[in-house]
Amino acid sequence: MQRVFLHIGLPKTGTSYLQSIVWPQRDRLAELGVLVPGREKRDHLLSSLIVRGDPAVARRGPGADRAWAVVCAEVAAHAGTSLVSHEFFCSASAEQWARAVADLAPAEVHVVVTAREPLGLFSSSWQESLKNRSTTALADYGRSESDDPRVVWDWRALDLGLVLGRLRDAVPDERVHVVVSPGPGDPRDELWRRFAGVLGVDPEAVPHERAFPNASMGVVEAELLRRLNAHLGEFHSARERARWIRTFLADGLLVTPDAERFWPDDDQVADARQRGERALDVIGAGRYDVVGDLARLRVPDDLPARRHPADVTEAELLAASVRLNGQLMGEVRRRSDAGERHRRTPAPSSARRAYTRLMRRVGRGDSG
Known part of the structure; x- marks a missing residue:
C-alpha cells in the first residue's frame, strides 16, 4: 500500500532532532522500505512554503517552486511508505490541507504531530523567533492567533488543538498520530523510538x-x-539568518550548558495552561492514535520559580556581551589563520578548483 507520513511539527517538539536522524540515514531508511523524497533536505521546507501559499519560495533560488511537485511525484512512484518532515506544515489552513492530501493521492496520507506541554513550547518558540531576528519582547509574544498560514511563530502553529482542528476534514482522526514528547526520566532516544514505531x-x-x-x-x-x-x-535572507544568526551566533556561541531557564508573564502561563487543557479535550473527543502519556501535554499546577527576561539587569547583559565579543575575536582569529594556512599550501589546479567550488557552495548555504 502507498502511504505517506507527513510529520508537521509542532515547532520546538524535537523536529530538528528527528530530522538529524532521518536525513543522514536516508539510504538506510530506503533499505527498510521508507522513502524520504526530494532532491535535498530543504525540499521539505520549500514544500511547506508552497503548500501554505508563501510567495517567499520564489526567493529561494532556481527550482525552489517545484519542490512540492518533485516530492509528490516521488511519493507517487514509490510503492511503499514515504516520509515528509517539516514543522512549518502545521500552519496550513483547512483548505490547504485538503489540496495537499489531493496532491498526494492515491497515497494514503497519515499525519504525525509531535507535541509537548504548551508552556515549555511557548518559551522555546520565543527563543526560536529570536534566532530568526525577531526583536519582540517575551511579554508581547504570542498575544494572538493569526489567520495567515504563512505565520509560524504564533499560537496558530503552537496550539495543538487548533492544528488538529484544521486537519480534521482532510485526514481521518485515526490516521493522525500524536507523538508526545518524552519526559526527564525517559531515555535520550525515546522520541526517536516513538517516531520510528509510528513509521513501522x-x-x-x-x-x-x-x-x-x-x-x-x-x-x-x-x-x-x-x-x-x-x-x-x-x-536579509532566510538562509543568511539561518547560517549566521541561528547556527553561528545563537547555537554556536550563546547556548551554554548552564543556561538559566525562564517563564513568561503570569497571564501567558495561564493562557498556555488553558490551551493545553483544550487540546486534551480535542484529543479525548476524537479517535487519534496517541503515542506516549497524554498527561505530559498538561502544564503542571506547581511550577518552579524562574526569572522573566525583563528581570535581566544591564550589568548581566554587559558581562554577557563582553564574553560574546571575546568569543567572536577568537573565531575571527581561527578563521583568519585557517585561510592563511590554505593560501600558503600549494595545491594542484584540479584540487584548487574543487576547493573553490566547495567554498562557493558553503557561501550559498547549500546542503550536501
Whole structure:
C-alpha cells in the first residue's frame, strides 16, 4: 500500500532532532522500505512554503517552486511508505490541507504531530523567533492567533488543538498520530523510538546515537540576542539568518550548558495552561492514535520559580556581551589563520578548483 507520513511539527517538539536522524540515514531508511523524497533536505521546507501559499519560495533560488511537485511525484512512484518532515506544515489552513492530501493521492496520507506541554513550547518558540531576528519582547509574544498560514511563530502553529482542528476534514482522526514528547526520566532516544514505531521501523535498525536535541539559551543570552537583532539588519535572507544568526551566533556561541531557564508573564502561563487543557479535550473527543502519556501535554499546577527576561539587569547583559565579543575575536582569529594556512599550501589546479567550488557552495548555504 502507498502511504505517506507527513510529520508537521509542532515547532520546538524535537523536529530538528528527528530530522538529524532521518536525513543522514536516508539510504538506510530506503533499505527498510521508507522513502524520504526530494532532491535535498530543504525540499521539505520549500514544500511547506508552497503548500501554505508563501510567495517567499520564489526567493529561494532556481527550482525552489517545484519542490512540492518533485516530492509528490516521488511519493507517487514509490510503492511503499514515504516520509515528509517539516514543522512549518502545521500552519496550513483547512483548505490547504485538503489540496495537499489531493496532491498526494492515491497515497494514503497519515499525519504525525509531535507535541509537548504548551508552556515549555511557548518559551522555546520565543527563543526560536529570536534566532530568526525577531526583536519582540517575551511579554508581547504570542498575544494572538493569526489567520495567515504563512505565520509560524504564533499560537496558530503552537496550539495543538487548533492544528488538529484544521486537519480534521482532510485526514481521518485515526490516521493522525500524536507523538508526545518524552519526559526527564525517559531515555535520550525515546522520541526517536516513538517516531520510528509510528513509521513501522525498528528504531535500532537506524543509527541514531550521534543525534542530540537542540540546546537552549539562558534568560540573559536570549535577552542579549533580542537586543542584538535590532543591529543585524544586513542579514536579509532566510538562509543568511539561518547560517549566521541561528547556527553561528545563537547555537554556536550563546547556548551554554548552564543556561538559566525562564517563564513568561503570569497571564501567558495561564493562557498556555488553558490551551493545553483544550487540546486534551480535542484529543479525548476524537479517535487519534496517541503515542506516549497524554498527561505530559498538561502544564503542571506547581511550577518552579524562574526569572522573566525583563528581570535581566544591564550589568548581566554587559558581562554577557563582553564574553560574546571575546568569543567572536577568537573565531575571527581561527578563521583568519585557517585561510592563511590554505593560501600558503600549494595545491594542484584540479584540487584548487574543487576547493573553490566547495567554498562557493558553503557561501550559498547549500546542503550536501
